Amino acid sequence: MAKDRNSTVVFWVFLTPVLFAFVMVIIIPFLLGVFYSFTDWSSSAGSGAGLKFVGLANFVQSFTDPAFIYSFIVTFIYTGINVIVLNVVALALALIVTSRLKFRNIYRVGFFVPNLIGGLILGYIWQFIFNNAIPALGGIFANPDNLVLSKSATSVAALVIVGTWQYAGYIMMIYIAAIESVPQELYEAAKIDGAVGFQRFIRITVPMIAQAFTITMFLTLVTSFKQFDVNVSLTAGGPSTMFMGKPIFATQLLALHIYDTAFAANHLAMAQARAVIFFLVLVIISTLQVRANKKREIEA
Amino acid sequence: MKQKRSAATLVLEALALILFLAYLIPFALILVNSSKDAFAVTANPMALPKDPGLIFKNMVSIWTNNNIAYPSSFLSSIIITVLSVVVLNLLCSQAAWVLVRTKTKFSQLVFLMFVGAMVIPFQIIMFPLLSWFREVTAITGIGLLRTRFGMIFAYLGFGLSLTVFMFHGFIKAIPYELEEAATIDGNGKFGVFYRIVFPLLSPIHATVIVLNGMWIWNDYLLPLLVLGKGNRVQTIPLAVANFAGAYVKQWDLMLTAIVMAIIPIIVLFLAAQRYIIKGIVAGSIK
Numbered sequence: 001m002a003k004d005r006n007s008t009v010v011f012w013v014f015l016t017p018v019l020f021a022f023v024m025v026i027i028i029p030f031l032l033g034v035f036y037s038f039t040d041w042s043s044s045a046g047s048g049a050g051l052k053f054v055g056l057a058n059f060v061q062s063f064t065d066p067a068f069i070y071s072f073i074v075t076f077i078y079t080g081i082n083v084i085v086l087n088v089v090a091l092a093l094a095l096i097v098t099s100r101l102k103f104r105n106i107y108r109v110g111f112f113v114p115n116l117i118g119g120l121i122l123g124y125i126w127q128f129i130f131n132n133a134i135p136a137l138g139g140i141f142a143n144p145d146n147l148v149l150s151k152s153a154t155s156v157a158a159l160v161i162v163g164t165w166q167y168a169g170y171i172m173m174i175y176i177a178a179i180e181s182v183p184q185e186l187y188e189a190a191k192i193d194g195a196v197g198f199q200r201f202i203r204i205t206v207p208m209i210a211q212a213f214t215i216t217m218f219l220t221l222v223t224s225f226k227q228f229d230v231n232v233s234l235t236a237g238g239p240s241t242m243f244m245g246k247p248i249f250a251t252q253l254l255a256l257h258i259y260d261t262a263f264a265a266n267h268l269a270m271a272q273a274r275a276v277i278f279f280l281v282l283v284i285i286s287t288l289q290v291r292a293n294k295k296r297e298i299e300a
Numbered sequence: 301m302k303q304k305r306s307a308a309t310l311v312l313e314a315l316a317l318i319l320f321l322a323y324l325i326p327f328a329l330i331l332v333n334s335s336k337d338a339f340a341v342t343a344n345p346m347a348l349p350k351d352p353g354l355i356f357k358n359m360v361s362i363w364t365n366n367n368i369a370y371p372s373s374f375l376s377s378i379i380i381t382v383l384s385v386v387v388l389n390l391l392c393s394q395a396a397w398v399l400v401r402t403k404t405k406f407s408q409l410v411f412l413m414f415v416g417a418m419v420i421p422f423q424i425i426m427f428p429l430l431s432w433f434r435e436v437t438a439i440t441g442i443g444l445l446r447t448r449f450g451m452i453f454a455y456l457g458f459g460l461s462l463t464v465f466m467f468h469g470f471i472k473a474i475p476y477e478l479e480e481a482a483t484i485d486g487n488g489k490f491g492v493f494y495r496i497v498f499p500l501l502s503p504i505h506a507t508v509i510v511l512n513g514m515w516i517w518n519d520y521l522l523p524l525l526v527l528g529k530g531n532r533v534q535t536i537p538l539a540v541a542n543f544a545g546a547y548v549k550q551w552d553l554m555l556t557a558i559v560m561a562i563i564p565i566i567v568l569f570l571a572a573q574r575y576i577i578k579g580i581v582a583g584s585i586k
Contacts, residue, residue, distance in 0.1 A: 006488065006489055007402070007489060009489075010398065010489035010490065010493075011398045011402050011407075014394035014395055014397065014398040014493075015394075015395050015398055015399070015410070017391045017395075017456075018391050018392060018394075018395040018456075018460050018464065019395075019410065021391075021453060021456040021457045021460060022413075022414065022417070022457060022460055022461075024432075024436075024453075024457060025425075025429065025453065025454055025456070025457020025458060026417050026420065026425065026457055026458070026461075027417075028428075028432055029425045029426075029428040029429040029432050030417075030420055030424060030425055030428075032428035032431075032432060033424045033425060033427065033428040034424075036427075036428060093319070096312065096315070096316045096319070097316075099309075099312060100309070101309075101312065101313055101316055102313065103316075103317070103320075104316075106320070107316055107319075107320045109573065110320050110323055110324055111319075111320070111323055112577065113323075113324070113327075113566070113569070114323070114326075115580075116514065116565050116566070116569050116576075117518065117561075117562055117565060118517075118518025118519070118520060118537050119518070119520070120518075120520040120537045120540065120541060121518075121537065121540060121558055121561055121562065124540070124544060124554065124558055125326050125327075125329075125330055125558060126326065128329070128330065128333070128345070128551055128554075128555065129326060129329060132341070132342065132345045132551060133329055133345040133346065136344055136345045136346045137346065165323070165326075170580065173577060173580060173581045174581060176581075177581050226421060226422075226423075228520075228521055229520050229521070232520070232541075233541065233544070254423075255423055258423050259423075259521075262427055268427055271427060272424075272427055272428070275421070275423040275424040275426075275427070276424060278421060278423055278424070279420065279421050279423070279424045282419070282421055283419055286419070
């Protein structure tokens with residue numbers, strides 16, 4: 001009996017601090033956040049006083065706002081391209097550093113280094129490269145009209161380049177771990193059967209690392225969709241362009257759009273409603289992705 | 301046959317080398333250009349610096365610049381990162397242990413809630429978190445906004461889901477007999493945890509330290525919201541962003557600030573490379 005009481009005491013002593021932080025930092029703000037999205041919440045209002053319930057007004061208005069629709073579209077485009085480019089580059093890098101090259105360990109570390117540095121700082125580095133270093137190459141690059149960050153399409157491409165450069169080394173590490181765990185006998189057997197390099201890659205490596213694809217796809221999808229730091233420091237949403245007859249920011253991804261709706265436009269309740277939409281979409285696409293990959297994993 | 305293979309290997313070797321150099325060019329560029337004065341940076345970013353020693357002069361001017369407040373930002377970044385990581389490791393390993401070893405519906409539910417919360421994006425929490433923290437401060441008088449304490453508390457909240465999850469997975473694999481034996485030897489619950497279990501956790505502690513440490517050191521949005529722009533307490537990413545806003549085109553100083561923000565991470569990485577790479581891979585596969 002005494003021992004049981006002791007267990008209970010330790011249970012609560014060990015669990016309470018974490019549970020307390022969880023409720024204070026995650027649960028309460030999350031519930032408040034969902035609640036606020038149905039109100040006219042503003043920065044001047046406290047967390048209860050003087051709030052008016054407005055139903056779905058914030059959501060309806062969001063879907064008629066060209067800036068939000070555009071931000072949604074550009075986020076999907078960015079995410080789609082980034083997931084593909086990132087995984088292709090990461091897999092290629094992983095194949096390179098797992099082959100019998102002399103300096104493979106140094107390459108491995110080199111490709112990984114950008115990942116150590118925060119997206120904010122990486123964005124500034126590349127802003128310098130796109131705005132100053134590349135024009136200094138002269139020729140067509142020197143023409144101010146050809147600045148990478150001055151046009152919508154190339155700005156999105158710039159975000160993909162930096163996003164890939166930052167994250168490919170990390171995804172590469174996951175592919176390396178998967179590739180190195182493929183039994184060597186399989187390759188030897190394939191060799192005897194006369195399979196050459198590319199066939200071996202498609203028939204053995206790809207199916208054997210299917211589980212890694214589930215992880216890398218999930219990670220790249222979610223991080224691309226949530227991209228914020230690089231967006232802030234590289235383009236800050238610019239350049240401006242027109243959409244549905246209204247001037248909007250050409251590279252304002254959703255996370256930045258939500259932030260700007262709250263602080264630049266000062267529509268807190270509206271930003272909160274868009275964050276709720278962002279959350280729902282994120283849940284849906286990540287569930288769909290994991291399900292699709294799991295299915296392929298089993299088939300393979 | 302042999303000839304052909306070595307030719308292919310040679311091509312791959314050259315390709316890898318080119319890729320490797322291309323990958324690191326951005327770092328070379330900022331290093332080269334932070335060794336120049338403002339005029340030389342804008343005149344030709346591709347030229348080599350005339351006086352490489354200039355980087356130290358630029359570093360001194362960053363170090364003493366009141367706008368970026370590098371020394372105090374650096375100190376705050378270290379305090380916030382180290383304390384958050386220590387708190388996360390201690391509290392989450394304790395919590396994970398009692399959650400694993402107490403087989404009740406309640407502990408299962410708590411664990412599921414922790415894990416489930418990982419899908420909640422930061423964006424949905426961030427605005428209400430601010431007004432909620434303001435409210436709590438107004439009621440209790442404990443400063444949560446604009447303070448290091450508030451940052452550390454927030455990092456405990458945002459980091460605990462993944463941290464508890466990782467400890468939970470590791471502790472499950474530790475044989476319970478070990479703990480029973482320790483109990484028979486006369487250890488209380490605290491003794492069992494701190495004498496027996498805690499030392500066994502070192503590999504997972506290392507992984508968690510790396511994952512949380514890198515995240516917190518590089519994080520920008522949470523400090524931006526909790527500490528605010530231009531506050532007395534700033535972290536390095538916040539200070540760099542602030543500096544960028546104030547000195548838009550002063551790339552010589554801006555790049556030096558970037559170099560100085562990167563150096564501590566690279567030094568730490570080279571010192572603990574093995575743990576960091578292992579920790580990151582382990583963290584992703586979980």
